[in-house]
Amino acid sequence: MREITYRQALNEALAEELERDPDVFLMGEEVAEYNGAYKVSQGLLERFGANRIIDTPISENGFAGMGIGAAMVGLRPIVEFMTFSFSLVAFDQVVNNAPNMLTMSGGQFNVPITFRGPNGPAHQLGATHSHATECLYANFPGLKICTPATPRDAKGLLKTAIRDDNPVLVLEAELLYSSKGMVEPPDEDLLIPLGQAEVKREGSDVSIICYAQTVPLALSAAQQLEEEDISAEIIDLRSIKPLDEQAIFNSVAKTHRVVIVEQDRPFCGVGAEITYRIQKNIFDELDAPVLRVSQEDVPMPYNERLEKAVLPNMERLMAAVKKVCYS
Amino acid sequence: MQPAERDEVEMLSLMLLLRRFEERASQQYQSQKIGGFCHLYIGQEAVVVGAAAATRPDDYFITAYRDHAHALVKGTSANACMAELFGKETGCSKGLGGSMHFFDRKNHMYGGHAIVGAHVPLGVGMAFASKYRREDRVTLCFFGDGAINQGAFHEALNLAALYKLPILFICENNLFAMGTSVKRSTSLKQIVDRAEGYDIPADIVDGMNFREVRDKMAEIVGSIRKEPHPAFIEARTYRYRGHSMSDPASYRTKDELEKYRLDDPIIRLRAQLTREGKLTNEQFDKIDREAKEAALASVKFAEESAEPPLEKLYDYTFVNGAKQ
Numbered sequence: 001m002r003e004i005t006y007r008q009a010l011n012e013a014l015a016e017e018l019e020r021d022p023d024v025f026l027m028g029e030e031v032a033e034y035n036g037a038y039k040v041s042q043g044l045l046e047r048f049g050a051n052r053i054i055d056t057p058i059s060e061n062g063f064a065g066m067g068i069g070a071a072m073v074g075l076r077p078i079v080e081f082m083t084f085s086f087s088l089v090a091f092d093q094v095v096n097n098a099p100n101m102l103t104m105s106g107g108q109f110n111v112p113i114t115f116r117g118p119n120g121p122a123h124q125l126g127a128t129h130s131h132a133t134e135c136l137y138a139n140f141p142g143l144k145i146c147t148p149a150t151p152r153d154a155k156g157l158l159k160t161a162i163r164d165d166n167p168v169l170v171l172e173a174e175l176l177y178s179s180k181g182m183v184e185p186p187d188e189d190l191l192i193p194l195g196q197a198e199v200k201r202e203g204s205d206v207s208i209i210c211y212a213q214t215v216p217l218a219l220s221a222a223q224q225l226e227e228e229d230i231s232a233e234i235i236d237l238r239s240i241k242p243l244d245e246q247a248i249f250n251s252v253a254k255t256h257r258v259v260i261v262e263q264d265r266p267f268c269g270v271g272a273e274i275t276y277r278i279q280k281n282i283f284d285e286l287d288a289p290v291l292r293v294s295q296e297d298v299p300m301p302y303n304e305r306l307e308k309a310v311l312p313n314m315e316r317l318m319a320a321v322k323k324v325c326y327s
Numbered sequence: 328m329q330p331a332e333r334d335e336v337e338m339l340s341l342m343l344l345l346r347r348f349e350e351r352a353s354q355q356y357q358s359q360k361i362g363g364f365c366h367l368y369i370g371q372e373a374v375v376v377g378a379a380a381a382t383r384p385d386d387y388f389i390t391a392y393r394d395h396a397h398a399l400v401k402g403t404s405a406n407a408c409m410a411e412l413f414g415k416e417t418g419c420s421k422g423l424g425g426s427m428h429f430f431d432r433k434n435h436m437y438g439g440h441a442i443v444g445a446h447v448p449l450g451v452g453m454a455f456a457s458k459y460r461r462e463d464r465v466t467l468c469f470f471g472d473g474a475i476n477q478g479a480f481h482e483a484l485n486l487a488a489l490y491k492l493p494i495l496f497i498c499e500n501n502l503f504a505m506g507t508s509v510k511r512s513t514s515l516k517q518i519v520d521r522a523e524g525y526d527i528p529a530d531i532v533d534g535m536n537f538r539e540v541r542d543k544m545a546e547i548v549g550s551i552r553k554e555p556h557p558a559f560i561e562a563r564t565y566r567y568r569g570h571s572m573s574d575p576a577s578y579r580t581k582d583e584l585e586k587y588r589l590d591d592p593i594i595r596l597r598a599q600l601t602r603e604g605k606l607t608n609e610q611f612d613k614i615d616r617e618a619k620e621a622a623l624a625s626v627k628f629a630e631e632s633a634e635p636p637l638e639k640l641y642d643y644t645f646v647n648g649a650k651q
Contacts, residue, residue, distance in 0.1 A: 025459070051459065057489065062448050062482025069452020072437060073387070075459060077452075092445055092479070103643040105430035105438065106421025110646045141644050165646040 001184060007177040009151035010040045010116075012186055013158040014078065018048050021076060024162060027054040027063055028080030028117070037082045038118060038177055064090035064115070068097045071113040071167075078162060081117035084171060085131040098167040099142025114161045118174035119147075120213050120263045121311055127299035132264035134212075134240050137169055138273070144168040144194050145240040149215035151181040153238055156192030164194065171240075173212045195242030199251070203233035206321055207251040207258045209274060211237040214261040214312055221317045230325055240270055248274060249282050256287040257324040261312050266294045288324040293317050335596065336606055336614070338380050338537060342372040342593050343618035345396045348405050351622040352395065352412055356572045360630075361412045365426045368396040370567040373592030374499050375400050377532075377540025378467055381548050387457075389437040389450045390469035392427035393499075393566075397469065402434040409625035415632035422635045423643065443504075444470065444477025447496070451483045454494035454557075463552045466494040473504025475521050476512060484525040484557070493555035495547055496522070499534065500563050505570040506578045522559035534564030535587070537596045565590075 004012070017024050030037045032045040032055040045053040056063040060081065067077035081087045087094055094115060101109045121130040137143050144166055148154040154172065161168035184190045200215060201222050210218040215236050222232040235251050237244065252258055258278060260271035271292040278290055296310045349367045356365050368375070371393075378388075379400040390397045398408055403419050411418030412426055420430045420439070427441040437453060440446030450468030457464040474480050475498060487494050500518055502509055515521060522529035532543045540562060547558045565587035569576035576584075600606035 054490075057482075057485060059482040059486065061479050062451070062486050065445065065448025065479060065483065066452035066455055066486055069389075069437075069449035069454075070456045070459070071452070072449065073453050073456040075456050092442060093448065096442055097440075097445060097449065099644075101438075102646065104420060104424045104428040105432070106418070106423050107643045108420070108430050108432040109437070144645075 001182040003180050004151055004183050005177065006151045006154050006173070006179050006181070007038065007040055009155035009183055010158055010172065011042055011044070013155045014041065014044060015047065016186065017159055017162040018044065018052060023074065024076045024078065025052040025054065026078045026080065027056055027067060029056055029058055029082050031055060031080050036080070038174070040177070041080070060086050060090040061093055064093040065097060067113050068093060068101070068111055071111045072101065072109050076112050076162060078114045078116060081115060083129060083174070084117055084119035084133045085129045087115065087117070087133060088131065094137070095140045095143070099140050102142065110165050111167050112165045113167050114158070114170060115167070116158065116161070116170035117172060118177070119171035120173060121295070121300060121307070122174040124302055124304055124307060126302045130300035132295070134171055135264045135269045138241050138270065142167065143241065145171060146194055146238060147171045147173070147212040147240055148238060149173060149176065149212050149236055151179070152183045152190070153192060153198070155183055156190045157194065157238065160191045160194055168194065171212065175213050176216070179216070192238070195239045195244055197235055197237045197239070197244035197247035199233060199247070200236045201232070201234040203231040203255065205231045205255055205257065206325055207233045207235055207255045208321065209235045209237065209248060209258065209260045211240065211262070211270070213263050217312065217314065217317060218261055221314060221321065224318065225321060230321065230327065232321065243274070245277050245281070248278065252278055252282055253285050256285055258286070258290045259293060259317065259320045259324055260290065261293045261317050263312065264294060266292065266297050269294050288326065291320040291324055293320050335600060336610070338376050339593065339596050339600065339606070340614040340618065341379065341400060342376050342537070342596065343615050344405065344621060345372045345376070345399055346593060347618040347622040348399060348408065348625065349395060351626055352409065353568070353572065355412070355626060361426070362414065363425050363427070364392070365412070365572045366393040366570065367568040367572070368393050368566065370587065370591070371499055371501060371534065371564045372396060373537040373540050373596070374497070374534045374562045374564055375469070377537050378497065378544055380541040381544035382465065382467060385435055386464055386548070387435050387437055387453045387466040388469070389446055389453065389466065390439065391443065391446060391471055391474065392439070392441040393471065394427065394429045394439040398429040398431055398436045398439070401431060401436040403429065403431040403436060405621045405625040406628040409629040410632045413629035413632070414634070415629055416635040417628070417632040444474040444479040446470070447474065447480045447483040448486070450494055451487045451492060454487065454492035455490060457493055458490070458555050464493065465548050465551050467497060468494055469497045469499055471504060472498060472500040472502065472509050472518060473512070475518055484522065484527060487557040488525045488527050491556050493551045494557045495544070495551060496527070496557065496559045498559070498561045500561050501566045503570065503578070506574070508578070517561070519559065519561040527557045527559050529559035529561070531561045531563065534562030535590045535592045535595065537592055538599070
């Protein structure tokens, strides 16, 4: 194991899969000559050439559809959105063409495509550039969605996504690109299955369910809570769809108290679905109502102080945990 | 078989099959055997049959929702097409796609796409794959005049030109996007000028004339095969029926319809072949009878086929068939 950044981990995943399979190629805005808007594709043009690392015009609808067409005839495109906020320009392609093709064709045309890029609010980018799209895409059958929070998960999930025969969205965490973590050496094939949550920290008093940018928040909350004699278990979903409900249920059966901290919005957010499943399946295990900490239901303000108030933060998370623990 | 060698009588038979198949489909729709939307191609047959005559079986076809004819010319059986309209498991999309979503991987029919313009980038992606793999296959991407004002269409043309992809864009201009005439939808005097904005070579053909369509397309497809590049054809044609089965087409006059009916692509090719001594009346009657019989038989086949089983509901959401 060695320590690398989340960005390097993604870069390694791309390079290894490009090396392994000649049908894999990467396309998107600024991925080649500019080395990626966030430098995730650094060095790939030089190594794999312009036939496989392809700069596109600012034309999300067009190049997302082009990727889907190439996937229909058997290539395995990786389409980078500079941010998933821009994927909304290609929404029709991502939700109508990619996931429907297999059903509409009676099983003849699968679409082995990976859409990847940063997702979720970053820092003072304003309302149009701060979308957390996981709850939108999770509503469409036929799409798989993962949300890595650590370099190891980023690498393992992206590699799995590229090899998956279905459309997969890898929603990366913009604020975590420079974060570091331990990852297996490059010569080991690191594949993390989609739909498998991970206990990032064991605990016994409360389960904090989190993903992507809320994982570091939940982990530091757990540290603070420890000082107050509250033992928090941190469940990192890693994938939104398929959802590892068993891992959630196992933890809830152990702690009987749940807080979901999510980076998306409250109305029809990911936490709403999880809350429903918990009360439906293991209602008797609960000692307190499930609480959610999500964004406020407003377009994202630019002002830094207001932005912090909109996002899930330590104060709101701690308050929610204490409420479910009645302490 | 080389395109030019494909027998013209055979191509006439194909046009008759499309015509007779859709006449039967229309009848079955009216008897409520077919659900959803159903858009008929009747009147436009010379375009897609001309394209079939100008291409190889392994060239890719992709089109919009008026797609029955495109599947039939690529080799999907009338039985599988009618069964799809009936929503049966023996349909070309196993009864899950319907009239607007005909697919046939084996015969290189890549759909049947129902969001106007949204499949044009898919066609570009298919052409990209051919170039990526150094194949000399050509993608034929069909769409109606309604698609040319969609953003996806413009983005797709730009990408195809930028990457020099082996694709022939075919605008089947039947003068109406649903009920809106080209004059009321498009700022240009002629549709073909859309291609000029992307430096894509473009031509106009008489879409009611099989030979003209075939010859022009064969020339363009040959040039694309030699050196990959996009090209554009505006095929001027006419649909005799409404936009869909529920459309009485009251936005156009009877005189206009009659004018085009006199120019019917089937009558025209028949007359040409008869004049040249390549087709007798008896032969024509025979191929027409065969087309009618195939259409009728497809109805019987569809009626007798089974519905897709409920247990398979989740089988096609993901490749592994697992419920998530």
